[in-house]
Amino acid sequence: MARRHRLLGAGILALVGLVLLVLGLTIADGPVAGLEVALAVVLLVTSYLVQRVARRETLYADKDRR
Numbered sequence: 365m366a367r368r369h370r371l372l373g374a375g376i377l378a379l380v381g382l383v384l385l386v387l388g389l390t391i392a393d394g395p396v397a398g399l400e401v402a403l404a405v406v407l408l409v410t411s412y413l414v415q416r417v418a419r420r421e422t423l424y425a426d427k428d429r430r
Contacts, residue, residue, distance in 0.1 A: 370418040374411045381407030 381404045388400030 367418045367422055370414055374414040374418070377407050377411035377414065381405070381411060 383404075384400045384407065385404035388397045388404060392400050
């Protein structure tokens with residue numbers, strides 16, 4: 365169950381990151397655009413790391429059950 369919650373959270377982070385990235389690259393101007401792009405990159409990297417941890421826990425949990 366924890367894995368599902370982590371993956372859901374990671375998906376939401378990725379979605380918000382992509383939206384901010386699109387807004388920062390297309391609509392926003394000046395320092396706001398740079399800030400949005402930087403925040404989007406941080407959110408996308410965080411999403412990737414959360415997914416990786418969730419998958420890693422699942423991989424090692426399967427070995428412990430055997």
